[in-house]
Amino acid sequence: METGNVLHLLSAYLFCLGLLALLLRRNTLIMLMGIELMLNAVNLSFVTFSRELNQLNGQLQVFFVITLAAAESAIGLSILVNIYRNFGSIKTDRTTSLRG
């Protein structure tokens, strides 16, 4: 199998792994990590495409995603701290005050 295809499959696998972490784990910290994983899976995909198509755009895009991921984790972590202060836990099964 070609390196590119392996990398694409790996990227998709990592993305799904991140998505599952986001959907299934009750710990908000792990959920944030899942999001990071998904972002990085996309990064991997970008880089791979960039190499296959001989275009620099994909690699450039990765820098934006990394910047965004940094900002996202900063906000995510601060939300997490507030969740802990308000609910006394970071488990999502406690934070259900938006129930209709």
Added chain:
Amino acid sequence: MTTSTLSVLPLWILLLPLFGFLFNALAYPLAAGGTSKTHPGVAGSVASLFMGASFVLALLGYGKILGGADALHQPLYDWIHFGELKFSLALHLDPLSSMMTLIITGIGSLIHIYSIAYMSHEKGVSRFFAYLNLFCFAMLFLVLSDSLLGVFFGWEGVGLCSYLLISYWYSDEANVQAARKAFLANRVGDLGFVLAMALIYTQMGTLSFAELIAGVSGAAVAPWLFGAAALLFFAATGKSAQLPLYVWLPDAMAGPTPVSALIHAATMVTAGVYLFVRMHVFFELAPALMSFVAWIGVVTALLGGTIALVQTDIKKLLAYSTVSQLGFMFIAVGVGAYQTAMFHLMTHAFFKALLFLGAGSVIHACDGEQDMRKMGGLAKALPWTHLFMLVGSAAIAGLPVFSGFFSKDEILYMTLAQGRGNFLLFGLACVAAFLTALYAIRLLTLTFWGPSHFKGHPHESPLLMTGPLFVLAVLATFGGFLGIPHEWAHDAHQLSLWLSPVVAVTGGHEAALSEALVSGFAVLISVIGLGLGYAIFRKNPDLKVLGLEKLWAAKYYLDEIYQAVLVRPLHALGALVERGLEQGFMFRLGDWMGTGVQWSGDRLRAIQNGDLQAFTLLLVTGLVLVLGILWTWAHI
């Protein structure tokens, strides 16, 4: 085909009254801090000034046409331009519009000046003058437009202003009722106008007069053409107060008297006549309809004349007289004597405006009293008004030299000379002329001559009111000399010559009687009418003719018939719709929608369980669905 000169003159004739309206409707009330604080002198002077300036421009336009220009033309803009559909607005000042423009701005200016004094005791008069100026704008638009659509714009505009001015004293419910009646009766007629326009557009693809007339010239008579002509006639019966839609005009006298003079006598109500003259080539293709128009005219003339005989309200009498005189114009139109109709339109504008303003002067003098039985013997107190009313009555009765003599005799003559006329029409028109003399003398006798019944101290009106009356009296006396019969002097019928580029004189056969004989006969009728009327009404204001007076006083029960046949069934239908459709269905529909939303909300809230990851799952599912749909879409 006539050539036209490009000129902004028509536009300015039109715009000046609009500026007057903007001043009195917006600028002045804003500056004065409310309509009620406006001063009649200021509002009236500015409004009159704008009208006067417009009149000067109308004179200039007249001069230009006199100086050789066939018509002044000013395209405005493409109003509607939508694919194949294209309507352009343009102003067109040809001899016919020029004549109408002079009448509107000239008599309009006089009536504006008169109103300054007449309305001086009122509060918030700027509203009155704003409406009056707006009316003149709309009326000028009507006569200056070069297409049916433009005419319709003006047609609706004058209807609106008429409504606003009839209900000017809106705190009295009767006035509001009268205004509503006028508006509704006009709406019924306007429906005919809209349908006619649609029909003409689908058949001819244009609404411009020039193209229409060029298009139908020499065309074979088509059924649609007859239909369009009939619909336009129906519209005209509404605006020009003919049977069956005349019922609104007498009630319209609820408005201030200058309004009655300007709108409900001199200008607006003649719009139907103008429309017929403007499109006479079109109407000539439906001769059967035109005979019918003449018959409607004569029946309306008789109806108006007889009802006028038993009215006690001085303005109502004049209103029925207007209905009757409009009937005369439609006789002329119907038999195909278009220049004669325009001639009578003009002289009628002079003497009826004079009579109305004179009546206004009388009402003003008697502190708002309108019942003629409570007047009498006012000749001494109101010498000038008396003199002017005398002139107006002589003109309407058709005594020689006065304007009505020339125009009405011409109509009588035309009922014989034109192809569609006949002796029966002539005879009935003569009866209507006799009635005219009778009610004219009744007005004079009851108001000015007989024993005095007025308790107060009547006073002559100020110069601002008698001045315009004087000018109108001069016009009503000498206006007829514009139309000296051909038989008496060659090319002396100035009006007919003036209109000849627009209104071709349709060929009539040789009349059975000479015009001189007809004139003599008509004068004889008038004199008998005046004499007989004086003999009857000097002693007794109430007429007794074989019990017919009861029928006349009840206005032939037409109002009652309309109530029973139209108004009540419509009310019943409305009530039925309200109970069945509105309360039975529409209201419940609202309830159903509310309960439906509540019910489905109760069911759907289960999804909103507050679990963060459940939300995320929904989000992802949605995303996958959308992507899946897009993917399938791209690969079908």
